Amino acid sequence: MRIVLVGPPGAGKGTQAAYLAKNLSIPHISTGDLFRANISQGTDLGKEAKSYMDAGNLVPDSVTIAMAEDRMDQPDAEGGFLLDGFPRNIGQAEALDAYLKGKGVKLDAVLDLEVPEDEVVKRIAGRRICRNDSSHVFHVDYHKPKTEGVCDLCGGDLYQREDDREDTVRKRLEVYHTETEPIIDxxxxxxxxxxxxxxxxxxxxxxxxMAALDKA
Incomplete structure (x- = not known):
């Protein structure tokens, strides 16, 4: 199957993508992973992306599209894939349409993870990260530490990242509504x-x- 996963920040796309890809035996293709892999491997695309990022600029769609297409061309994606974080806007969606048409294949489904905006804000703004190890994640409502402000696993201080502040989350949601949500239509x-x-x-x-995909 060829699937695109969409949804606002905090909808759980990464978590669901990993589970779905495993259940369907297809690769999970994440934009974040693509950037990290290309940059760490020093590919031409990675170097180009890093030059924009180091300058504090957005990476152009052309670079993101090229990375995604290169990944979809790999042998393990011949039978299908699950895209997470791509396409992010109409231009990328149209590029994906053209790519698939050129390969003589089509998408099977676009899964739209629907979460109320207030819940998104609550999920993200409630996160607390350990200063010693960023993989130690807690939440003020859903996964409270035994001692407030202290990591259960290593005793490190828990803090709220700037990206997780409520005002920042709401700005991220505005960007999602403006840039990404139109791909749903x-x-x-x-x-x-x-x-x-x-x-x-x-x-x-x-x-x-999975039930929805079975029907699709």
């Missing part, structure tokens, strides 16, 4: 969109998504 016109309520436990959301 783009794919609705192709009768590909399946909306998945993303509230609840991770496995419950995964089961909804």
């Amino acid at each position: 783009h794919y609705k016109a192709q009768d590909l969109v399946v909306t998945i309520p993303a509230l609840g436990k991770v496995d419950e959301v995964t089961q909804r998504a």
